[in-house]
Amino acid sequence: MIYRWLGLSLVLAVNTMALPQEPHAQPAPYTVVEGSKVDKSTLAGWRAWRALACERCHGAQQEGLVGPALVESLKRLTREQFEQTVLNGRVEKGMPNFGGTKLASDNIEALYAYLKGRSDGAIQPGRLEEMK
Secondary structure, eight states: HHHHHHHHHHHHHHHHHOOOOOOOOOOSSSOETTEEEEEEEHHHHHHHHTTTHHHHHOTSSSOSSSSSHHHHTTTTHHHHHHHHHHOOOOOOGGGGGOOHHHHHTTHHHHHHHHHHHHHHHHOOSSEEEEEE
């Protein structure tokens, strides 16, 4: 009986170690209501997106054109990777360096929030407005 119990315990221990560990969930960097009403910071990110004309390469709905689909990329990229890519560029892949652009560097967190909301499906494409 004791051997059966020890064997079962060993199997459970090994199987538990093999389970994938979920990363600690981070709170969303954006607040959205009804898909198009967002917090002030996220709205600033959307405005920066439009002013920097990012849609020329990434598509009006972030679906990708000559640049990658950001609605997919932001599912994998960390905030730090996103910021490094935008501010330092990936010139070999056609991504310019926006680190010298005040609009981009001043709004990098807001831009991330907007694009993360789009990637998560919480923020709908199109015109946004500030939550009241």
